[in-house]
Amino acid sequence: MKLLLAPLLVAGSSLAGRRWGPPVAGVLVALPIVAGPILLITCLEHGPRFGAQAAASSLLGLVSLLLFVVVFGHAARRLRWPGALAVSWAACLAADAGLAQVSLPPYVSVALVLVSAWLAARALPRAEPGPAPSAARPPWWDLPARAVATGALVLVVTGAASAIGPAATGVLAPFPIATSVVAAFALARDGAPGAVRMLRGVPGGLVGFAVFCLMVALLVPRLGAYPAFGAALAVNLAVQAVALRAVRTRRAAGPAPSPEHQTFTRAAPS
Incomplete structure (x- = not known):
């Protein structure tokens, strides 16, 4: 589970993001594809109380992730x-170090995440028009690199959980590994406009992430790991489906794509 679950989820979301474009990729990387496996493994290894506390602290980690997105x-x-x-990692880690010392009720943390997501969406630069996204295929090592980075984070955080405690484990769980890789590739291939278009999908996508963490924190002590995570995942997927529909509706209502963008769409790898 440590070696395969999160890396496979990252690879799958990456392929889906390539298929449907940067805004959809921004919503997909906001799924708990890394934090979810970390919290599940933590709960199974250290018990439901530890796991619930880590899930509650993960809500504060989402505030750090939003700071990463804006920076x-x-x-x-x-x-x-x-x-x-x-620069973005330094800001995120500094925020994580401070937030690991904070203890808030889960409902208060959810409210803080929602306010932070609203502020982040307005603090991001405007998605200025830019060149059509590059139709070049990513290098062969793209997906393996994402999977290895994800697996390394899962191993480090879950391995250190006993030493650093549930608060630090939870805050570190949403560390933006998947978001970093997708944003870096968007910047390298499509410039700042492409990176900003991708990042603008993240704040809205994190609403479902926050609901997931809240449900895990509340349900794990009562239901156990697998029922609690199953219920949280079902609700999270429903919220993300609404977010994806909103993104695709906005894209359909936008201006007609240029001939160059239509060429890219036909050439994009599935």
């Missing part, structure tokens, strides 16, 4: 992807 969006306009990642 990367602005850094992308001035820096290449290594510099943008370095």
